[in-house]
Amino acid sequence: MDNYTCKGKKDTRSGFGEGLLELGKTNNNVVALCADLTGSLKMDAFKNEFPERFFQVGIAEANMMCISAGLTIGGKIPIAGTFANFATGRVYDQIRQSIAYSNKDVKICASHAGITLGEDGATHQILEDIGMMKMLPNMTVINTCDFNQTKAATIAIADYESPVYLRFGRPKVPNFTPENQKFEIGKALKLTEGNDVTIFSTGHLVWESLEAAKILNEVGITAEIINIHTIKPLDTEAVIHSVNKTGCVVTAEEHQINGGMGESIAGVLSQNTPKPIEMVGVNNKFGKSGKPDELMKEFGLDRNSIVIAAKKVIKRKEKLLVI
Amino acid sequence: MSEIKELKRTSTQIRRDILRMVYGAQSGHPGGALGCADFFTALYFKFLRANPSKFKMDGIGEDLFFLSNGHLSAVWYSTLARKGYFPVKELSTFRKIESRLQGHPSTEYNLPGVRVASGSLGQGLSVAIGASLSKKLNNDPHLVYCLMGDGELQEGQIWEAAMYAAANNVDNLIGIIDYNNQQIDGSCDDVVSLGDLRAKWEAFGWLVLEMDGNDFEDIINVIPKAIESTNKKKPVVIVMKTDMGYGVDFMMGKHEWHGKAPNEEQFEKAISCFEETLGDY
Structure with missing residues (x-):
């Protein structure tokens, strides 16, 4: 069988952060929003490099999702980052009406998904988000497996005209997929x-x-x-x-x-x-x-x-x- | 004065359209729509810098309008059609199968004039803020308007948006509140009192103006003041007093007409209140 080797452990959210920074450099229309979790989402590098394209929304996820929808009007590609729990269940109606039904090119980037969030417990460990998101017409749902794939996916979604839910996690896990891979949305x-x-x-x-x-x-x-x-x-x-x-x-x-x-x-x-x-x-x-x-x-x-x-x-x- | 006369002719026809649309569909929200007909007329026929014949979703180089309280769709659709965004005869399809004129506004069928779906309340101001930020990034000096209902202010998200806009100097945005003090279950005072709206918005850091939304003289006096107040580091909101069901004596001020279609007898009585000024669809 093919051998996949672990090239060290890295967190998928850091892959998102690196991908986002790269997007900032290559695509001027990419903007990023966060709801008081910039460090946890690894969005600091983008924030520091492109402060005029970064929006700190505070602890107001509903507002963040709808501001993201509005930013698309004018041609921006908003990357809205927060924990998966607050990026889905908390704001389902906002995503449903202002993003999915309105078919806005918003990229909802959700970290700390699932039980590997760990010690914080069930209030934060969402295990229902894929279901909620996949039920929405127009929505694309992606769940990446390691650092390299998350970085590649983050870069790929910016050019993919669709509302996207990109799900990743908190802990450091084996990094085993190729570096600088091309991520093909919808291809197993x-x-x-x-x-x-x-x-x-x-x-x-x-x-x-x-x-x-x-x-x-x-x-x-x-x-x-x-x-x-x-x-x-x-x-x-x-x-x-x-x-x-x-x-x-x-x-x-x-x-x-x-x-x-x-x-x-x-x-x-x-x-x-x-x-x-x-x-x-x-x-x-x-x-x-x-x-x-x-x-x-x-x-x-x-x-x-x-x-x-x-x-x-x-x-x-x-x-x-x-x- | 002839300008006001002209605006009145338009808003009278729009009110006829609203009644005919809601009666024709036997569903819809006539009360708030009738109350806001003068505001919509003034905004679209006098103030909004936008090209109705070439609707662009990105709205670059144009003023934008967002309807947060989407149940006022009838007045918006009529205004858009009368302004030339789409054929007036399409108003007859309101709320019917195969129509672009969905019960609440939708982008699904590419209806010119609509940039986001609304209906589930509380979201429009946030969307408008996003569009305002986009304009700033694009160095587009045009303005963004957003109409909200007064009952809608009971939604928490409005205040998330209000706090954000003031904290971030979103000053290319004009919010308007349709303050008729009526909502589905009764007067706002009876349901959950809005308290002192001016004080609330001022406390949130907005510049607050007041306007009689059923008096064209006042409307064309206050909206320019709001426009002059933009780009001064503060978001602007107009608390617009209106009467639910304005112009139809038995509907005026009655929350029962928030979301109910008239029967035949009521319709005949109501439609006779408005002269056919521009030709029915």
């Missing part, structure tokens, strides 16, 4: 070839899926790992193509199973080529305080959970073949 990335099971994963679970594939390989199971960085629009062709080969599926994401990427994939498959699916995600629970690694283990979002799900789904597939 096949990371490993396999024949026995397809593992579709997004965000922080992509690295865990690669590690799971290694463990599975030791017992003779080859897993095809596909990174779904763009949850909407979903690369249905890639999904169907892989599953027609492997015949069973595991989905893995740091999000509620309800409304997550797994449901999107299940929807496509059930209408095209129904196959057994196991979903790794948070099962109808709120998060809680703890260290990111501890929480991922406790909530069943680690490599071991993926291995168990893969073995289970392969058994289900084999059962069907016997019948």
Whole structure:
């Protein structure tokens, strides 16, 4: 199998910060807004370099989303950054009416998504944001997996005419995708070839899926790992193509199973080529305080959970073949 | 004075349009729309520097208008049509299937004049601030206007926007509050009192002007004052007193007419209050 090596640990939000700075240099229409979390979002470099294009909105996320919508009128490309919790649930109606329905070219960039936010606990650990955002017509939904991919995605969304929700996280995680990659919105990335099971994963679970594939390989199971960085629009062709080969599926994401990427994939498959699916995600629970690694283990979002799900789904597939 | 006469002829026709549109759809919001017809007429036919025949979404080089209280769509659509943004006959499609004239304003069907959807209240002032900031970045000296309802001021986001605009000297922006003191459930005083509006906006750092929105003389006196007050480091707001249902005796000042269509008898009575000055659609 292909080998992805960890080139050190870095946080995805820093990838966003670097991408944003680069956008500032290359595109004069890019403006950035933040709601009192500039440091946490790694937006300081942009703010210092381009103060006239940076808007500190204060703790007023609703105002920030609608100011962003207004900035597009006049040709600006607003990058609105805050924690994923405050970038979605808190401002759903503002996004729905002034951004998605009005089809404004606003880029909602959301850090600290999921339980890996850690110690702050469930009030801040949003696990429903992908669902909320993917339901909105016109909205593009992206969840990146490492520093390099987040940087590339940040640069790519500026030229992509659509409201975008870009989701990333807080902790330092393995950086393993290529530096200076070209990020293709809506195109699934096949990371490993396999024949026995397809593992579709997004965000922080992509690295865990690669590690799971290694463990599975030791017992003779080859897993095809596909990174779904763009949850909407979903690369249905890639999904169907892989599953027609492997015949069973595991989905893995740091999000509620309800409304997550797994449901999107299940929807496509059930209408095209129904196959057994196991979903790794948070099962109808709120998060809680703890260290990111501890929480991922406790909530069943680690490599071991993926291995168990893969073995289970392969058994289900084999059962069907016997019948 | 002939100017006021001309404006009155236009606003009289707009009021006829509003009644016919709401009656035709058997739904809509006649009260606030009738109350604001004079303001819309004055703004679009006298003050707003914009080209109705070449509507551009980016609005560069033009004054912009945002309707935050989107339920006043009937008066806006009629004004836009009468000004030449789209054919007057399209007003007959108001709120009907396949219409660009959605119940609340929408950009979905490319209706000239509309730059953002509104209806869910409290968002328009923030959008207008964004557009104002965009103008500043573009060195575009044109102004941004935003109409809000008075009941809408109960939405918290308005005050987020108010605080932001003053703190950041958004001084190319003129807010207008339709102060008819009526909302769906009753008078604003009965629902949640707005208190002293002037004092509130002044405390938030805005320059406050007052205007009788049903008196053209006052309107064409106060709006220029507001325009002169722009670019002086402070956002400007006009507290505009209007009567809900203005011009129709049995609707005037009655919150019941916020969002209800007249029946046939009521319609006949109401429409007879306004002469057909410019030809019905």
